[in-house]
Amino acid sequence: MPASRSPVTESATGIAVNLKGRVFDFKRFAVHDGPGIRTTVFLKGCPLSCAWCHNPEAIARGSQIFYRPERCIECLACVDACPTGAQAVIDDKRIFARGICDLSGDCVDVCNSGALEMSGRSMSVEEVMDAVRQDNSFYGQSGGGVTLSGGEPLLQAEFATALLRACHEEGIHTCVDTCGQLQWSTLEAVLPFTSMFLYDLKDTASENHRTNTGVLNERIIGNLKRLSETGVPIEVRMVIIPGVNDSDQQIEDAGRLLADLDNITGVRLLAYHRMAGSKYDALDMENTLPDVEPPGEVRLIAIGKQLETRGLTVYLPDRA
């Protein structure tokens, strides 16, 4: 379900009062999603379906229910509460039949163990602002702010725009972490309220891009070029997946592309990892994570060097 389109009324500040978005997480003390200490707000829905996605709950636009049987104490309160019979006991076995689940959330409401958890809840701009304002003093001290991420946060265009505008009006620094697979007008609409973009560049080889993410990359690269002409600072992010998007040619092409663009503050390399596997299980989603080891430090440094020869500033993953 996309952001609500019910009739819009505006508050004194011009923000739609009953505009709701679907938020699935807040991450506080986020330190690698833009400058300073940030609160990252995760919005549901994504136009891509990357095989390596580490937020699989972010792909679908609607709410989803995580089910982690290892936490279940078999109190069966969910079975009593479920209006459709999706939560059931069949042959002495606890079953969650997602096919007939109507996402009422009644089971989640009675699950005290945390075995059932709703991913994605409807929130107003003001509710999100209440949550992010709590850390204003941390933003002020560190030069941080709010980052919208997802999924693709701009898929909920109206809500994301209103949220960024509200932050902007309160002087909160804003970052948008985008995959770029959007209408240009959507990016253009948030420009006045966005302090910085974090722009994902997944693969310069378009066919390969389609194989692994579901779409060609022309629109993404076109939007990146256009965005770079607006003057807004852009940090490009590249998740490095060995054997998938890290060939010398792919990196070379990325370097050549980015070197020609203005306003690129740097390229941040992110090391692919497989730690999201349990989330796929808890959503009953097919685990599509490529079965490859995370890139080694030596390889990341080599990629970094290759990009640096193009005059780019490169941020390697911080070693703890």
Next chain:
Amino acid sequence: MIASTGSAVRERTRDTFDDNRDAIFRRFKNVPYSPDTGVSADELQGMADAYLLEHADQPRILQKASIFRLVLTRGRIDIDPLDWFAEKIDHGDVLRKLTHGARGDQDFGPGLWLEEAAAGALKRGTDWFDQARDHGVTTGPRSGLDLGHISPGWDKLLARGLTGLLDDTAQARASLGDDITEDQAAFYNALEIVYGAAIDFASRLSVLAEKTAEVYADHAVNLLEIGSALSNVPANRPRTFHEALQFMWIMHELIEMEGENVRSMGQFDRTLYPFYRADIEAGRITEDHARELIKYFWHKWYCGTEGAANGKNFVFGGQAANGSENVNELTYLALDAYEELDTPDPKLSVRYLPDSPDRLYRRVADLIRKGHNSFVLMNDPPAVEALVKRGKTPEDARMYLPIGCYEPAVEGKEVACTMNVTVSLAKPIELALNDGLDARTGARLGPATGDAAGFTSYDEFHAAYITQLDYVLNNSHDNIAQAEREWPRINPAPFISGAIDDCIASGTDISAGGAHYNSVGFVGAGLANAADSLYAIKKTVFDEGRFTMAEIVEATRGDFAGREDMRLYLRNRVPKWGNHAAGVDEVAKGVADHFCSTVHSFTNGRGGGCQAALFTLVAAMSFGALSGATPDGRKAGESLAPGVGASYGLDTGGVTGLINSVTKLDFTETPNGSVLDVSLHPTAVAGEDGLHAFVSLIKTFFAQGGYAIQFNVLDADTLRDAQRHPEQYASLQVRVTGWSVYFTTLTRKEQDLYIARIAHAG
């Protein structure tokens, strides 16, 4: 008597501290005392016993001073030829065994004088206390008044030396003239005995150093330096940085021998800077050599604890009496030395002001994230204001030392007894639910406040809780005040007393209240469990009607047997302290305010005030083990929440939420200290971005009025691996609330708790 100190940089031996550290450690642990140097510890014990028999009518302070002199003038001594500092005397703990029987973690059983008091004066009215202690309600002074959290006036000592204190003593005695009392005369006599003995002892060591230098020609440089130093200190003002360190170290050892634990070694950078600077300007020392000396010096503390016990505190930064900030090049030189040393002891604290240099924040944060987690970071504005509110002058308050962990005391002017009483804020919840009885044993620990199952409002339960808490506080106070009045007969301490104002002027030992400020600390432990329990009852019983009071009473009494669903609701579905949630935060603030104001209404047995603190140290586990299930969903026997923060794993609102909650408390009302424990995942503070975020986190905590903060920067996988392969992780340090220890020295249960906490942070 005074050998000349070379004006040029002495030719150094070629060996470095790193070459010698292990050998020094081994000799420290197993000192090869030569019989040529004196009589054995057993013989000393025999001589001490005989002395007491022969002088049974003497005031105890004189008995003690005389035995102190006996030990220092007759005991065997030793100097490690590899070392740059000397102190070794084979004293056999003769004095500690005489008084209260314990030194640090070593317990010799009750001392003679404590045993006598425990059987006599201390016995009256302690039935409640014995019960309460055994049920995790309170701790108190049966095993010894806490004179352990104490620091002499280092400035005064270094400025005047022990001969200066002897001059003061003579002057004070003279000014009293014929009005002098017997107690005052005995005190002055005792001072003359102990300071004379300490000066003689230093001379013995000085002579031995020169003799040893003849045997160990390769180490003549350091040995002659020791010899020269000890011919001057602690009798007189040190002439060099090395002499100042030697002075402080020998004082530390002699104060501990006398029967107290020195828990602060003062403001390192402020106190020692003049000596360091003068040496540098005169060309007597290089930065490199100064760093080496600091390592030899601090290694002594590690040798004493082996990283397994609570260590001793050195503080950096902060203010001088006039408010000027104490940061200088010695601050950073010492921090470099500490990094190179790479041990959990001594403990370092850093006091910060709002405009402290960024370099100080960054250097310390960088050390912490590299695993040097023994640091406590303190926020001067609330710490100083809290002391001023309790009657200290601003000049004195600015001279506070974190004494032990994070409990402040004014250097050289205050006997703060910061750990005299620790009270569980959570146990009164159990008592309020059970009409004053312990849920497990049925013992009566508090007054009858009625059958909680019949309570019809939250206010009624809250009132019962407050009644139980007040009862615990009042009884703990009576108990400690009574014990304090006995203390001059248990552990008079002339050697340290002379180094604390106003003992010499008034002719009064610290045990009799001679210090300028006499305080007693009351530590409140388990704030989160108290607040979360109160709020859970308010919300689930009286706001929502989800449970009845009878169900809460029955379920907690039965440790939630058969009610796991209820326990999980209470634990997971009710807002918890530490998440910036308004309702429960308000309850926590109410409990803290009540606790602090009640403590501050007490006068202690030495005529001073009582001072509140909010932290736990080991009480989180020891009280938890003796406490029944609580309505916050905590099961019987589980640990209470550490420090002033959230219960284990329940700060789901992240570290910023935790800080936002905790800084709602008024830390100008915790004059006896507080601390927030924070666990961070290494990736969160890695790189330049991470360091910047880490520093900003600390600054925000301080800007919002937080008191003290300490960190663990570790990932759970590392700790799990350390459990499996302890041999590979001998040097892995973690910070247990209060002090830094080697992980492998913790019990399995403590390790598991740690891992749970760290996993949550990741």
